[in-house]
Amino acid sequence: MTDEIKKIVIVGGGTTGWMAAASLSRYAQGKDLTITLIESPDINTVGVGEATIPNFVDFNRQLGIADADLIKATQATFKLGIEFEDWYQKGSRFFHPFAAYGAPLENVEFHQYINKLKTQGVTQDIEDYCFACVLAKKGAFAAPNEQSRNSINHYAYAYHIDAVLYARFLTQFCKERGVCHILSTVSQVTLNAQSGMIESLKLNDGQIIDGDLFIDCSGFKGVLIEGAMGVGLEEDTHWLPCDSAVAVQTELQDTPTPYTRAIAKEAGWQWCIPLQHRMGNGYIYSSKFISDEQAKESLLNSVKGRTITEVKHFKFPKGRRKVIWHKNCFALGLAAGFLEPLESLGISLIQTALAKLLTFFPDKSFNQADINEVNRLHNSELDCIIDFLLVHYKLTQRDDTAFWRHCQQLPIPQSLAHKLAVYQSQGHVVQYANESFQQASWLAMFYGFNLQPERFDARIKGLDNHLIEKNLVQLKAKLATAASQCLSHQAFINQHCKALSDV
Numbered sequence: 001m002t003d004e005i006k007k008i009v010i011v012g013g014g015t016t017g018w019m020a021a022a023s024l025s026r027y028a029q030g031k032d033l034t035i036t037l038i039e040s041p042d043i044n045t046v047g048v049g050e051a052t053i054p055n056f057v058d059f060n061r062q063l064g065i066a067d068a069d070l071i072k073a074t075q076a077t078f079k080l081g082i083e084f085e086d087w088y089q090k091g092s093r094f095f096h097p098f099a100a101y102g103a104p105l106e107n108v109e110f111h112q113y114i115n116k117l118k119t120q121g122v123t124q125d126i127e128d129y130c131f132a133c134v135l136a137k138k139g140a141f142a143a144p145n146e147q148s149r150n151s152i153n154h155y156a157y158a159y160h161i162d163a164v165l166y167a168r169f170l171t172q173f174c175k176e177r178g179v180c181h182i183l184s185t186v187s188q189v190t191l192n193a194q195s196g197m198i199e200s201l202k203l204n205d206g207q208i209i210d211g212d213l214f215i216d217c218s219g220f221k222g223v224l225i226e227g228a229m230g231v232g233l234e235e236d237t238h239w240l241p242c243d244s245a246v247a248v249q250t251e252l253q254d255t256p257t258p259y260t261r262a263i264a265k266e267a268g269w270q271w272c273i274p275l276q277h278r279m280g281n282g283y284i285y286s287s288k289f290i291s292d293e294q295a296k297e298s299l300l301n302s303v304k305g306r307t308i309t310e311v312k313h314f315k316f317p318k319g320r321r322k323v324i325w326h327k328n329c330f331a332l333g334l335a336a337g338f339l340e341p342l343e344s345l346g347i348s349l350i351q352t353a354l355a356k357l358l359t360f361f362p363d364k365s366f367n368q369a370d371i372n373e374v375n376r377l378h379n380s381e382l383d384c385i386i387d388f389l390l391v392h393y394k395l396t397q398r399d400d401t402a403f404w405r406h407c408q409q410l411p412i413p414q415s416l417a418h419k420l421a422v423y424q425s426q427g428h429v430v431q432y433a434n435e436s437f438q439q440a441s442w443l444a445m446f447y448g449f450n451l452q453p454e455r456f457d458a459r460i461k462g463l464d465n466h467l468i469e470k471n472l473v474q475l476k477a478k479l480a481t482a483a484s485q486c487l488s489h490q491a492f493i494n495q496h497c498k499a500l501s502d503v
């Protein structure tokens, strides 16, 4: 086959560029395919993006990287989920675990039993029936036994990583696998006059780099996908209320929590991401309700510990890219678009887009049907994510600031309205195709925001409540006993994967 892709050129050396290079270098093994990554020495990476979800653990394992090597190199800590504080009401909290609650009984989902008891006046805390939640409350960590899928091992975990160290780690990894690394800035893009495809890139040191497939990982600007190809933005992220962020790193004051904290504030929310050597902090906010200066002050007033970096401000793009794949240019990461980091999906979206590229890997004919399908899949994935993010704002009962009153009034897409209505009827969770969030995640929101179904699943109407309660007592005790035997998160790190130095 003469029209095979032979040269891939990646622009950008942030998390996205190096993840793309690592993944594509694995794909290139045994093929006549070269990979070149161009990184500007003059344009910084965003340097945030440190909370991940469990598919990140899988991504690195698939590259052949040992868990402990990655953790030590990136000063990583473990993440069992996200604790949400002050979202439903001030003083409230709930946990969104990477895990399911209980296990189905007689083919009916576990939460239906909790809902049945609730309608009859017996309130249970569903978090008592999820081992990841129990571990998180204790500040403990254990790795699930992946061979045994019982109620105790039914959870996953992710990492908090230092993004800069991760990019550095992958740089070494990729160079050892033959990726050519050029430190220079793309100053000009040459398009073919007939086809509109990218032919070559001119660098500011005069080099000309040609290629067959160009991967744009150049961050918010999208030097190729937007700068050269001008695909434009779909202005549809207006559903989400926040448009800005301010971030700062601080010294660690306490032992790291095995979870991310997301704390609702006056005009948005604050993240706290503990690493082995420092904390990452940031405030995501709506600039309609608070100024950049006020947001910075609010963040600095609420962080613990001495700040160790300058405060960084971010303005979010006003929408998603119309397409992420256009002709011979494929955009990934911030170049592909941005959704606020409430559920830590930025890195995951890099992975899912990369997976689509590999599945539909082109030849030089760049089949338009394949391109359309990747763009369709990506957009439907984003639609589902927007629904999930919106729930965090829409279901609040907070009315103490103009921002939260505004959130209660937010318009929502029909797809989300349907999900809420179906859950409110009988407690069933709708799952569309391309959902990033499975049933348990939706349940975490519905319980966290106290959304009460009118009825429970009729199949368990005849079941004796005492029998259900007896089962629950046993399960709760089993999980509590198992958790009491686990190491604290810090002790687990010390024993298995303590980073050797502070940098």
Ligand SMILES: Cc1cc2nc3c(=O)[nH]c(=O)nc-3n(C[C@H](O)[C@H](O)[C@H](O)COP(=O)(O)OP(=O)(O)OC[C@H]3O[C@@H](n4cnc5c(N)ncnc54)[C@H](O)[C@@H]3O)c2cc1C
Residues within 6 Å of the ligand: 011, 012, 013, 014, 015, 016, 017, 038, 039, 040, 041, 042, 043, 044, 045, 046, 047, 048, 049, 050, 051, 052, 163, 184, 185, 186, 187, 217, 218, 219, 220, 223, 245, 247, 282, 314, 332, 333, 334, 335, 341, 344, 345, 346, 347, 348
């Ligand atoms: C406030 C905030 C919080 C976030 N939190 C999370 C989180 O908790 N979890 C998560 O998963 N994601 C999060 N994200 C998203 C995450 O940060 C990004 O997905 C991730 O950092 C990838 O960034 P990137 O590599 O695409 O872009 P960047 O980090 O901006 O890197 C761009 C690269 O392109 C290079 N470049 C730019 N122009 C040129 C040029 N002309 N020539 C050559 N090179 C060029 C730069 O030098 C740089 O190397 C967050 C994002 C923001 C803004």
